[in-house]
Amino acid sequence: MAKALHDISVHQKYITRSKINQLHHYISKITYLLDMSDEPFFNDNGEFAYHYKIMNWIKEENDFCYVDIDVGNYSISGQQLYINKQAITWNRKDNKVLEGACIEQGGGMEVQNAEVPLSRCSEMCQPGTRKKSRSSIHSCCHDCVPCSEGEISNTTGSENCIQCLEDEWSNEKKDRCIPKLVQFLSYSDDISTVFVSISVLLCLVTLFIMGIFISYLDTTIVKANNRSLSFVLLVCIMLSFLCVFLFLGHPINVTCILRVMTFGVIFSIAVSSLLAKTIMVYIAFTATKPGSYWRKWLGVKLPNVVAVLLSCVQCTICLIWLSTSPPFEEMDAHSYQDKIVIQCNEGSVIGFYSVLGYMGFLAAVSFVLAFMVRTLPDSFNEAKYITFSMLVFCSVWIAMIPAYLSTKGKYVVAVEVFTILVSSAGLLSCIFFPKCFMILFRPDLNTQTDLLSKKNRL
Known part of the structure; x- marks a missing residue:
């Protein structure tokens, strides 16, 4: 009988309902x-x-x-x-x-009793993970996958992860949102300490050179190279070293405005002074020819006027920039996943690159003009030093552009500070170090007699 029941169960799909009822009629009487x-x-x-x-x-x-x-x-x-x-x-x-x-x-x-097993296909997903269904398997069977970066799950058996707020990020276990780290180039950073040390050292060197020029104010070399423009250039170089401090620390709207305007105007005045000195060198040697038209332009007024006019153009560009779209403080939460970068937004990109472009234009003109007059008499001519200084200046700022565009966060500010320090140090060393060497170590060359004798020999 057991065999018969087994056969019925095996071949049930081939047995009609009526036959099953008939079989049940006989079995029920047993x-x-x-x-x-x-x-x-x-x-x-x-x-x-x-x-x-x-x-x-x-x-x-x-x-x-x-x-x-x-x-x-x-x-x-x-x-x-x-x-x-x-x-x-x-x-x-x-x-x-x-x-x-x-x-x-x-x-x-x-x-002895043991733990009651859970009637589950899969374990419950712990906080920090979410359920991921397995294809072609019952819905109770799932995998537990970790939440993505910036997402959390803070309950057991979560179906989905929760996205953290824009100023928050998920912790290591991904079960809690924590505030993002705030990043800016602070004074406590090691690289800031290096920048501050170099800036202070170069400021002291600039003051030392300024003291030498004041002490030897009436000597031939100091007078021959336009004393007023030389002091303007030294002051601008020293201020460029000091403006590094505007780039360090927590940026605010005021410092964002001051930092770009300061280095833009200061460098424009410095390069304008060099261009005026170069123009003066060219006019001075052209005017020595008999009946020269340029003789009436000799004097202190011409280079000063040139420097002022060229600097006013840059000041006008900066004023237009400030009146239309000035720089401002910005919190960048997208460059890094787990950090918020506090930085200065340039406001108008056109204004920012106009300032850099005009400064580059002055440097290029000064370089070309100085290169043209570099072969004039050595005792009066500083064009070769201006040529080399403008070559260093242009190279540094051209190299700064791709570095500026390829970096992000506080390292953008570090690139700007490095560029300012290197370009200012290049101007200081190329223009004033040779003069200081002659004043201090070759006083025999710093005389009117030596200047005239060399001029006559040429």
């Missing part, structure tokens, strides 16, 4: 003799009406051990199910029973 007080039978629904005892089976290694304790029972007739949870012993998560779960004592078994 009397079952079991060692029980009640006589089991099949009811009208085809259910085997009997009191079922629920026993506990445990697998230990390769064998099953039977626990002879009822953990529950079920009655079809009464539709009642009873489970004694305290009497159940569960397997561990690794499918091995807890050590000593079945301990043989004499003729029986002593039961």
